[in-house]
Amino acid sequence: MTQEKSTPARLEHVNVTVSDPKKTAQMMCDIFGWHIRWEGAAIYDGLTVHVGTEDDYIAIYSKGDERRYEVERYDQLGGLNHIALVVDDLDAIEARVKKAGFIPENHRDYKPGRRFYFRDHDGIEFEVVSYE
Numbered sequence: 001m002t003q004e005k006s007t008p009a010r011l012e013h014v015n016v017t018v019s020d021p022k023k024t025a026q027m028m029c030d031i032f033g034w035h036i037r038w039e040g041a042a043i044y045d046g047l048t049v050h051v052g053t054e055d056d057y058i059a060i061y062s063k064g065d066e067r068r069y070e071v072e073r074y075d076q077l078g079g080l081n082h083i084a085l086v087v088d089d090l091d092a093i094e095a096r097v098k099k100a101g102f103i104p105e106n107h108r109d110y111k112p113g114r115r116f117y118f119r120d121h122d123g124i125e126f127e128v129v130s131y132e
Contacts, residue, residue: 015059016080018122024060025049027120031096032085082117082125090114090130
């Protein structure tokens, strides 16, 4: 009997609903050094912008209508708690976050790395960590 060896799955993308996909994608490009990989029409007459690297990305989506739903994410089963990103230079990214008008908070320095959090204009929480 032979056993198949397979490579583990890898994360390709995460899809997040925002108020303005182009604005959020540009913010991510400015802070994290990413680029827009694709943008186009999406489900429910919406717009999606794929922003990230050549290997992975975040799909930034907005419905075509103006309905918005406010729900505390940490209380919602299946809700998005935060998006965590690993960076080489935590201090440089924190400076970009401040320059973009966001407030870094909840700084932590413990093994295996240093980190901080910030919320964007839609209230999405980002964790930024460096394993120096």
